[in-house]
Amino acid sequence: MTDGILTPDQILSAAQDVLRRYGPAKATVVDVARALGVSHGSVYRHFPSKTALREAVTQRWLDQAHAELATVLASDAPAGVRLREWLGALFRSKRKRALDDPELFATYVSLVTESSQVVEGHVADLVGQIRQIVDAGLARGEFAAPDPAATARAVFDAAVRFHNPAHAAEWSRPGIEDDFTALCDLILLGLEVR
Amino acid sequence: MTDGILTPDQILSAAQDVLRRYGPAKATVVDVARALGVSHGSVYRHFPSKTALREAVTQRWLDQAHAELATVLASDAPAGVRLREWLGALFRSKRKRALDDPELFATYVSLVTESSQVVEGHVADLVGQIRQIVDAGLARGEFAAPDPAATARAVFDAAVRFHNPAHAAEWSRPGIEDDFTALCDLILLGLEVR
Structure with missing residues (x-):
């Protein structure tokens, strides 16, 4: 996947998969980037920190619920x-x-x-x-x-x-x-x- | 302590001390008997099983609350x-x-x-x-x-x-x-x- 078409929603979906696979204690931004086939810098471009990414994926889940x-x-x-x-x-x-x-x-x-x-x-x-x-x-x-x-x-x-x-x-x-x-x-x- | 004067309430108080000290996962009837200076048979005379003792001490706590x-x-x-x-x-x-x-x-x-x-x-x-x-x-x-x-x-x-x-x-x-x-x-x- 090229970074050009990476959307926040794709990152959040990948983050959810990673959270499910590794659990919240072990999941990292590098795992999310690897699942998307991009550099972790590409993820950080949308979410400035691991905390920001976790909060965004949690917020998305609450919004969907x-x-x-x-x-x-x-x-x-x-x-x-x-x-x-x-x-x-x-x-x-x-x-x-x-x-x-x-x-x-x-x-x-x-x-x-x-x-x-x-x-x-x-x-x-x-x-x-x-x-x-x-x-x-x-x-x-x-x-x-x-x-x-x-x-x-x-x-x-x-x-x-x-x-x-x-x-x-x-x-x-x-x-x-x-x-x-x-x-x-x-x-x-x-x-x-x- | 002689077994003759052992009351259920004394056993329950000792059981509470033991629970506090060792935690519910580790506390045993032998620990309770040791704390009272009696045989575990003396405890079993009042409470037929570890489960019965745990339920009785829990019930006493709820009743007091x-x-x-x-x-x-x-x-x-x-x-x-x-x-x-x-x-x-x-x-x-x-x-x-x-x-x-x-x-x-x-x-x-x-x-x-x-x-x-x-x-x-x-x-x-x-x-x-x-x-x-x-x-x-x-x-x-x-x-x-x-x-x-x-x-x-x-x-x-x-x-x-x-x-x-x-x-x-x-x-x-x-x-x-x-x-x-x-x-x-x-x-x-x-x-x-x-």
Whole structure:
């Protein structure tokens, strides 16, 4: 492969393969360059450091995992319906990744955990999306929430069993869908104007 | 020490010391007997196996961690006040143990995790206590909950960030108290009759 046609996305795909093969502890930029048949300088031209490359590949994985959330956010359904769908889309996306490819999932969980900046940006993004739905519900008179920012954070925290990888082992248990439904019911009762 | 005065509680205290010293992977019944100056047969007279001893010491730790919850349960305050106090007592008790003695906490978390029976009994006990408060709130006309059993489980799940050891690293963060208050507000809005 010539350096001329090397795109950031090709580098990130190669980096994911290398991470899967060697694990996050051993994978290096040289391994990524070798997999692409280029010099490590070609990789550094796009990503100035190993840390930058790891953060970019982690961010891409998080973005892919949450692609469906944007569709739910953009819907015109009542806020209660959208919040339930959004929480469900987040849960299903995380669960699918955890169950379909547990090794790659564990690799990314370890990568996400190693960068508090990535974690904080990720949480802020998700809480911000919940805030959008809460604000829409308030504007349409469907929700009541005295402190929308605190409420958005509380909804994120309340659903933690259904999106935080620390709970991934529970996601294939019988009854988990019922537990998820009961949690959404409780959250929506806490938000909806009665 | 003569075997005659050996009580289960003395054995459990010695077992905790041994676990702290050697770690759960290495601690043996012989170590516990040696620490007490008795034969391992004397320990086996009270606890028929190493597993039984480990489960008993784990159960004692859980019981001690939750001693304060019984006081809250027995109070005559409105159900909303009691639920908030109960969740707060659980959070504070877990956090105190995690921050005061992180090594012993990690030891017990690993012990609890190794016995799914202990975990399930523990969760059922806590969900049962929440159920008592929910039922009291329904009986007094303070709460509305179409399915009290599912609601009790949902309250337990909603508060998981504030009682599950998987989240212990978050318990000393600035803002954690505000997050906890916002979560309780949301849960109570979902339960209380308006």
